[in-house]
Amino acid sequence: MNAILEIRGLRKQFGGVTALSGVDLSIDEGEILGVVGPNGSGKTTLFNVVTGVYKPTAGAVTWHGRDITGLVAHEVSGAGIAHTFQQAMAFPGLPVFENVQIACEHARKSARPYPWTTPDALLDFVGLSELAHERAGILPFGSLRLLGIALALATRPSLILLDEPAAGLNDRETQTLVGLVKQFPQHGISVCVIDHDMKLMQMLCRRLVVLDFGSKIADGLIHDVLNDPKVLEVYLGGVL
Numbered sequence: 001m002n003a004i005l006e007i008r009g010l011r012k013q014f015g016g017v018t019a020l021s022g023v024d025l026s027i028d029e030g031e032i033l034g035v036v037g038p039n040g041s042g043k044t045t046l047f048n049v050v051t052g053v054y055k056p057t058a059g060a061v062t063w064h065g066r067d068i069t070g071l072v073a074h075e076v077s078g079a080g081i082a083h084t085f086q087q088a089m090a091f092p093g094l095p096v097f098e099n100v101q102i103a104c105e106h107a108r109k110s111a112r113p114y115p116w117t118t119p120d121a122l123l124d125f126v127g128l129s130e131l132a133h134e135r136a137g138i139l140p141f142g143s144l145r146l147l148g149i150a151l152a153l154a155t156r157p158s159l160i161l162l163d164e165p166a167a168g169l170n171d172r173e174t175q176t177l178v179g180l181v182k183q184f185p186q187h188g189i190s191v192c193v194i195d196h197d198m199k200l201m202q203m204l205c206r207r208l209v210v211l212d213f214g215s216k217i218a219d220g221l222i223h224d225v226l227n228d229p230k231v232l233e234v235y236l237g238g239v240l
C-alpha cells in the first residue's frame with residue numbers, strides 16, 4: 001500500500017506526563033484505520049500533535065513525503081488533513097447552513113474533483129438539509145456530530161481524523177455515521193478513527209492500531225489484533 005501519512009518516533013510530554021513515547025504509524029491511501037487504547041493511552045494527543053494543536057516533543061510527521069512536523073493547525077488543514085473533535089466545534093449561535101458556509105469559504109484550493117463543494121451538497125450528504133436553518137446550538141447530539149463531519153468535509157481533506165465520532169450516538173445514528181464514513185475512500189478521503197467501540201471498529205476498519213501508555217502495542221489486521229494476547233491483557237475485563 002501507499003502510505004500518505006508517516007509518523008516516526010512521535011513523542012509528546014506534558015510536564016512529567018509522557019502522553020506519547022515514540023510512536024511509529026503510517027496511514028495508507030484509501031484506508032480506514034482504527035486506533036484504540038484505554039483511557040489516557042495517548043489517542044487524542046496523537047491526533048492533536050498530527051494536526052498542529054500541539055507541537056511534538058520529538059519525532060516527525062510526513063505527509064505525502066513532505067515534513068509537516070510542528071506546522072500550526074490551519075497549515076495542516078490547508079495541506080488536506082481534517083480533524084473532528086470529541087466536542088462539537090460549531091458556532092452555536094449561527095444556523096447550521098451558515099456554519100457550513102463559513103467552513104466552505106475556508107476550503108483549500110484542490111485540483112481534485114470534489115463531490116461536496118457547496119453547503120447544500122454537504123448538508124444533503126450528511127442528512128441535515130431539513131435542519132439547515134436551525135441554530136447549531138439547539139441541535140440534538142447526533143445531529144451535532146453529523147454537522148462536525150460536514151464542517152470537516154467542507155475543508156476538502158484527503159485525510160480525515162475522527163475522534164470518537166460515535167460516542168453518545170444511538171444505534172441508528174451510529175449506522176448512519178458508518179454509512180457516511182465508508183463512502184469517504186471512494187471520494188479520495190482516507191480515514192483514521194479513534195473510538196472505544198470495538199463493534200464500530202469492526203464495521204469500519206480493516207487495520208487496527210492499539211496504544212497503551214503512549215506506546216503502540218499492536219498494529220495489524222483487526223481480527224489478528226483483537227486476538228493478540230498483549231491486547232487482550234490490556235483490555236482484560238474491559239471493552240473487548
Ligand SMILES: Nc1ncnc2c1ncn2[C@@H]1O[C@H](COP(=O)(O)OP(=O)(O)OP(=O)(O)O)[C@@H](O)[C@H]1O
Nearest residue numbers: 014017018019037038039040041042043044045046
Ligand atoms: N493538555 C494536556 N496537559 C496535560 N496533560 C495532558 C494534556 N492532554 C493530555 N494529557 C495527558 O496525556 C495522557 C494521554 O491523554 P489522551 O487524552 O491523549 O488519551 P486518550 O487515549 O485520548 O484518552 P481517552 O480515551 O480518555 O480520550 C493522559 O495522561 C492525559 O492526562
